Amino acid sequence: MVKNVAIVSLSSGLAGEEYEKFALDIGLKRLEKYGMNVKFMPNALKGIEYLNDHPEKRADDLLQAFKDPDTDMILCAIGGDDTYRLLPYLFDNDELKNAVSDKIFLGFSDTTINHFMLHKLGLNTFYGQAFLTDICERSSEMLPYTKKYFEELITTGTISEITPAEVWYEERTAFDESQVGVPLKEHKCSGFELLQGSPVFSGRILGGCICSMYDMFDSERNEDMPQLCKKYGIFPDKDEWKGRILLLESSEEKPSPEKYRKSLDHLKAEGVFDAVSGVLVGKPMDEAYSEEYKKLLVSVIDRPELPILYDLNIGHANPRCIMPFGIDAVVDAEKQCIRFSDREHAK
Template sequence: MVKNVAIVSLSSGIMGESFVEFEKNIGIKRLEDFGLNVRFMPHALLGLEYIKDHPEKRALDLLDALRDPDIDMILCAIGGDDTYRLLPYLFENDELKEAATDKIFLGFSDTTINHFMLHKVGMTTFYGQAFLPDVCELATDMLPYTKNYFQELIATGTIHEITPSDVWYEERTEFSPEKVGTSTPSHPNKGFELLQGPATFSGKILGGCIDSMYDFFDGERYEDMPVLCRKYHLFPDTKDWEGRIILLETSEEKPSPEKFKKALEYLKSTGVFEAVSGVLVGKPQNEIYADEYKKLLVEVISNPKLPIIFNVNIGHATPRCIIPFGVEAVVDANNQIIRFK
């Protein structure tokens, strides 16, 4: 059972800004109501500019949280866009390898890059939720589907199975104290959609936000990101992908079909789709480009025998489940369930 939670800002430092303090306080109370002791790592609340300018301090917070025997769980504040800049401070002298542990690490979005870092040193991690977007939800409570998985993780230290949410919610467009206690419209959810291939398959899951994975290979956002990712061999080689399931989900930027296609083509060029046992794809935010994405997945992957499941409630569309990385999973589209061993 989780007792002590450390919150880190590994990408954006927005959690330290005064205009989100009311959200932070909502989240702290909810975590304390779960019986958790909450600790913010030393640099996590120093704001946007400081966090942007000091990737070495972000890395230090992660390393210190991993090393601290009193911390049971590391919870990311939110995503962002430049956590790749931690790479030299975590890998140049094997700092992350020496700090690696079996404690829980939870985050999504740009945190995809951190998941790949931790995978590189042999850690199992958990993808799908974060402090500000989920625990600090402005409704009267965390969204029920989201809350159920978060409670399971802190109570048991793992996730045993996931099923689709009955509904999905439109994303908030305004975050202010006046919106506290309000809900966004919800719509019926379709469940897991099998686009092609066998309905049942298995393997350990790895992946995350496809926008972040695009940046592994393309310097459009940051010119030095592909350079650093290659230097530290962050993207696993084809052999490491063999028998795994790759998870892909799209960000709040709602990548155009053209960009989504290019990202898939980058991934295909690595041989990943020839190595994995299946593909899980998250529901796009507000279902934007859902039909276009489904068509492109089948066309670009161009391997009819490879199972592709679309519309998993993970990542940037709410509500969100939590998916363990590095744990054997059995996906059963017919029975609408993914079980973890």
């Protein structure tokens, strides 16, 4: 059972802005109802400008959270777009390697890069939810499907099975205090869709936001990001992908089909699709470009025998499950489930 939670802001400092205080209050009350002791790390609430100017402080928070023997779970406040800037402060002198310990690490979006950092050091992590986006959801309660997986993680330390949600929700157009108690518009889910390949496949899952992965190879957003990611060997090489299952989900930017194709092309050039045993793809936010993405996945990957399972409730489209990375998984499209072994979540 998770008792002590440390909240970190590894990307955006949004959690520290005054206009987000009402949301923090919502989230803290919900966590406290679970009997949790919640600690914001020293720099987590210093705001957007400060954390933008001080990536080393964001890195310090992560290191301290891992070193704290009382912390059971490290929960990311939200994503962003520049957590790669923590790399020198975490890897130049083996800082993260020397600090990392057996804790639950949960986050998504730009946090994809942090997941790859921790994978490099042998720690299995959990992808799919964050504090501001999920625990602080403006509806009267956490979204039921999201809540189900969060409760399983904090009570058991892992996730045993993922099945489709019954409904998906349109994204809010506003996030201010006027949205408190306002329900999200919902639509019926049709379940996981097998685009090609065997309905049953297995492996250990790794991946995350395709937009963050794109930025690891393209300098369009951050000029130095590809260079730094290459210097520190953050993206796994082809051999590390052998037998794994790749998870892909797209961001709130709703990348155009052209950019989605470029993202897939980068992964293909790295040999990922020749190595993995299958691909899992999250539902796009508001189902934007969904049909185009399906066609691109099939055409760019160009391996008809490689299983591709589409429309998972993971990442940027609400509601969100939690996906364990590095744990043996069996995907069964016919039974509409992904089952995980009960081995320890961390090595």
